[in-house]
Amino acid sequence: MKHMIEVRDLSFSYREYSGSQRLRPLLSALDLTVKEGERMLILGPPDSGKSTLSRILCALVPRHAEGELSGVIRIAGEDLVATEPWELTRAISLVTQNPQEQLMMTTCADEIAFPLESLGTDRDTIIRRVDRALETWGLTELAEVNPQELSGGERKRLLLAVTDAIDAPVWIMDEPFDDLDELWRARLMDHLTNAARTVLVFASRYLDEFRGSFDAYGRIHDRRISFGAEERIVIDFERESEQLFTAFEEPGNIDAQRRLAARDLTIIHARRSASSAQPFRLRVEDFHIDSGEVVALVGPNGAGKSTLSRVLCGLDPCEEGSLTVDGERVNQKQLQVRVGYLFQNPDYGIFLPSVREEIGWSLRRRKDLSPQERERMIIDCAALFHLDPDENPTMMSYGGRKHLQAAVYHVLDRPFVIIDELDSGVTYAAAFEIVALLRSRGAAVVVITHDRTFAKNLAERQYRIIDGRVVETEVGS
Amino acid sequence: MTSGTFIAGRGMLYLFDARAKLLTVLALCVMVFLPLRPLGLWVLVAATVLGAWHATGLRQALQPLRAILFLLVIMILFTPLTYRDGSAVLRVGSFVLATREALENLNVLVARFMGITYLCTLFIWTTPMADINLAFRWYGLSYKAALVFTLAFRFIPSIAESFVMIQDSHALRTSEQQEISRGTVHLTDIVPTVTSALVVALKSIPYLAMSLEHRGLGRRERRTSYRRLVARGGLFTHFLLSVMIPTVFFLVFNTI
Numbered sequence: 161m162k163h164m165i166e167v168r169d170l171s172f173s174y175r176e177y178s179g180s181q182r183l184r185p186l187l188s189a190l191d192l193t194v195k196e197g198e199r200m201l202i203l204g205p206p207d208s209g210k211s212t213l214s215r216i217l218c219a220l221v222p223r224h225a226e227g228e229l230s231g232v233i234r235i236a237g238e239d240l241v242a243t244e245p246w247e248l249t250r251a252i253s254l255v256t257q258n259p260q261e262q263l264m265m266t267t268c269a270d271e272i273a274f275p276l277e278s279l280g281t282d283r284d285t286i287i288r289r290v291d292r293a294l295e296t297w298g299l300t301e302l303a304e305v306n307p308q309e310l311s312g313g314e315r316k317r318l319l320l321a322v323t324d325a326i327d328a329p330v331w332i333m334d335e336p337f338d339d340l341d342e343l344w345r346a347r348l349m350d351h352l353t354n355a356a357r358t359v360l361v362f363a364s365r366y367l368d369e370f371r372g373s374f375d376a377y378g379r380i381h382d383r384r385i386s387f388g389a390e391e392r393i394v395i396d397f398e399r400e401s402e403q404l405f406t407a408f409e410e411p412g413n414i415d416a417q418r419r420l421a422a423r424d425l426t427i428i429h430a431r432r433s434a435s436s437a438q439p440f441r442l443r444v445e446d447f448h449i450d451s452g453e454v455v456a457l458v459g460p461n462g463a464g465k466s467t468l469s470r471v472l473c474g475l476d477p478c479e480e481g482s483l484t485v486d487g488e489r490v491n492q493k494q495l496q497v498r499v500g501y502l503f504q505n506p507d508y509g510i511f512l513p514s515v516r517e518e519i520g521w522s523l524r525r526r527k528d529l530s531p532q533e534r535e536r537m538i539i540d541c542a543a544l545f546h547l548d549p550d551e552n553p554t555m556m557s558y559g560g561r562k563h564l565q566a567a568v569y570h571v572l573d574r575p576f577v578i579i580d581e582l583d584s585g586v587t588y589a590a591a592f593e594i595v596a597l598l599r600s601r602g603a604a605v606v607v608i609t610h611d612r613t614f615a616k617n618l619a620e621r622q623y624r625i626i627d628g629r630v631v632e633t634e635v636g637s
Numbered sequence: 638m639t640s641g642t643f644i645a646g647r648g649m650l651y652l653f654d655a656r657a658k659l660l661t662v663l664a665l666c667v668m669v670f671l672p673l674r675p676l677g678l679w680v681l682v683a684a685t686v687l688g689a690w691h692a693t694g695l696r697q698a699l700q701p702l703r704a705i706l707f708l709l710v711i712m713i714l715f716t717p718l719t720y721r722d723g724s725a726v727l728r729v730g731s732f733v734l735a736t737r738e739a740l741e742n743l744n745v746l747v748a749r750f751m752g753i754t755y756l757c758t759l760f761i762w763t764t765p766m767a768d769i770n771l772a773f774r775w776y777g778l779s780y781k782a783a784l785v786f787t788l789a790f791r792f793i794p795s796i797a798e799s800f801v802m803i804q805d806s807h808a809l810r811t812s813e814q815q816e817i818s819r820g821t822v823h824l825t826d827i828v829p830t831v832t833s834a835l836v837v838a839l840k841s842i843p844y845l846a847m848s849l850e851h852r853g854l855g856r857r858e859r860r861t862s863y864r865r866l867v868a869r870g871g872l873f874t875h876f877l878l879s880v881m882i883p884t885v886f887f888l889v890f891n892t893i
Contacts (some may be wrong), residue, residue: 218851224843249853261844262851265643266766266791273863278853286863306641308798322852434645475805495806509806513831521829522810554840572810 162171163234164330164358165194170231170550172209172216174555186212188383190231194376196329199352200234200358200369203397205488205587206559210362211257213380214334217360218254219245235330249275252356253323253449257335257558257585258570259307260505268294268310268318269303272325279326293321296351306433312339312581313461313610320348330358335558336446338366339504341460341610345369346425348579357396363558364587365396368613399418401587412430418486420499420604421448422472424480429467442468444481444630447623448575449604454595456615456635457608465608466504468630470576472606473499485575504608515542515564516549522572544597545621558562558585566594578606583614592618612636640795646692650759654868655768657773657875662837663761664883669752675741678748685755692763699756702751709747716743724760760792771825780860792838792845800834 170190173183175203186209194200196302204210214222222229233240236251256262265271276286294300297317302310307318316339323331331352349369352359361374377393378385381400387393401585422444422548430439442464449455458466470476472483474495482489485498503509512518518537523529529537544547545567562585569577577598585590595618599605609615614623616636624633650658669678716739719728723738747755761769766787773783807830849855870876 220847224847246853246855254851264848270767275852277863278856280858280861285862295716308640366835386724430642433641497811508802511803526814602651
């Protein structure tokens with residue numbers, strides 16, 4: 161059978177951001193062969209080089225990221241060294257972990273049409289393929305909406321729709337299941353199973369949907385990929401992940417019982433780029449979280465989980481209803497200093513040039529701390545979250561940036577923390593550890609997730625958004 | 638990475654063909670600098686503000702004004718001081734704060750600034766970016782040139798959005814013990830917030846380049862187009878309107 165992806169002795173090192181001549185090795189003497197029509201899953205913890213490898217295979221790195229690459233890479237028999245990225249558009253499609261990095265047009269339909277226009281596809285075919293891709297991925301009603309106004313899961317579906325429309329023989333997908341709800345995860349798995357395509361999926365968690373669905377399994381460790389039977393690979397990967405992080409622990413004694421409650425809230429959220437007779441409306445009759453609790457907030461893509469979170473942490477107003485902390489009504493400003501919010505996309509909350517400055521930003525107005533105490537807190541907090549204080553967040557992996565986001569709120573010691581899609585881009589062990597650290601001092605944690613297993617193992621209570629209403633349901637249901 | 642400027646709304650402006658609309662906007666922008674009576678300039682400003690109000694609602698229509706308010710205040714404070722000739726209207730002791738001529742000049746400057754701001758804003762609010770791109774190409778611009786131009790219109794608003802996101806993120810990081818008045822936070826945080834927004838914008842450039850190249854920008858094939866510009870009622874009618882509007886306006890309000 162023909163080899164669609166063939167990698168021999170690949171090594172890659174990033175150049176250090178400081179501009180020095182130092183190199184940071186990421187992949188070393190890596191071999192990978194994916195046969196035509198084969199579906200392969202590669203597991204690897206954050207920072208193991210999955211995203212970089214996926215970009216190398218599309219000729220985007222080191223072209224757009226400074227580094228040194230060596231080895232042989234062939235896509236459908238063609239040597240990649242002499243290939244420009246645009247020459248691969250027809251041959252290979254990439255879905256990146258963070259959809260924001262790939263979306264560039266102002267409507268969903270234009271996003272799907274762009275590569276087809278580049279390929280010189282005739283207009284009738286473009287229209288047909290755009291319509292079909294929109295329908296397949298449940299985006300027909302969002303065709304004229306700006307992708308920036310979509311939820312995380314809808315954006316991921318849009319990238320999958322683009323891949324579908326191009327219909328390249330090789331699909332490379334970096335954490336494609338992240339951000340998708342259960343329905344769309346199942347549909348994606350079906351799609352991958354039934355498509356006569358060569359599929360290479362990178363993931364940092366082994367999901368239930370993966371069981372028995374791939375032809376080959378591998379894991380990245382020690383800068384290279386090892387292959388084996390599914391069970392062996394999964395056991396080794398999970399053992400390695402657990403070694404990296406501490407076990408989930410119950411919090412100690414909680415000094416003060418605090419409660420965040422929302423009653424009879426109505427939240428209205430209209431899209432700017434497309435008219436709608438019915439703007440998005442969310443109704444919350446009774447929602448509360450208490451100190452030390454972990455509560456799951458679940459619901460399909462676009463249900464309004466992030467919208468509700470933004471109201472709960474005081475970033476957006478609600479139309480009507482009341483929000484209280486410890487029984488007292490609070491305004492948006494008061495909520496902002498009591499409720500922490502880890503955005504679904506960590507880049508929305510991380511902007512400074514080093515981990516030290518990022519964590520230190522939260523302490524800058526604490527006049528009760530001496531510079532030495534402040535530095536001590538930063539160093540301790542960084543160590544707790546496995547972060548190097550001098551590292552540049554830009555150069556950290558997606559999962560690493562999520563750790564940094566959590567570290568920022570840990571140092572603030574917020575009584576309530578909302579974590580939006582924590583489980584995307586990090587291992588289960590890492591996600592459990594982040595939650596444990598955040599509630600170690602008694603914080604109540606709301607975890608937004610699409611992963612039933614994750615919710616079941618972590619949460620004590622659960623709220624679900626059903627048809628625009630937030631209702632309490634059984635955990636993991 | 639990029640953002641849109643189009644705002645869904647109502648009214649004739651959404652039906653106006655992008656090619657004719659572009660011509661009208663350019664003609665009106667030029668006209669703003671021609672010798673018009675101040676009343677004419679203010680009528681134009683009022684028309685564009687009312688147009689924005691009708692198309693997108695009052696709250697949205699006031700946004701451009703809020704965006705340029707700081708510059709307007711600077712203009713109002715300092716422009717009279719730079720025109721020293723004419724009859725004094727305001728003075729402190731022997732120091733003339735403003736002359737009649739300076740105030741007349743200020744009146745025209747403010748109207749021109751607001752007029753241009755609202756004209757361009759209305760254009761990008763009521764025209765989908767894909768149509769703007771096609772309009773540029775219809776006027777002879779190459780695809781890449783049109784793309785660069787429209788990408789700028791998508792990239793700059795995304796910097797503004799990043800700025801808001803960073804503000805949100807910073808707002809959530811104020812210490813609970815030290816709730817600070819909103820004004821104080823804004824003043825002390827403005828420099829790092831602007832710096833961060835620019836860093837975010839710079840960081841996104843390689844990703845934008847990767848995405849464009851991965852999606853085939855640079856290929857040799859002749860590029861096709863998913864969208865088409867359709868002028869309801871005929872393109873000639875739209876262009877006739879685009880010529881008539883500035884011409885009639887100029888004839889009514891010119892001072893020549």
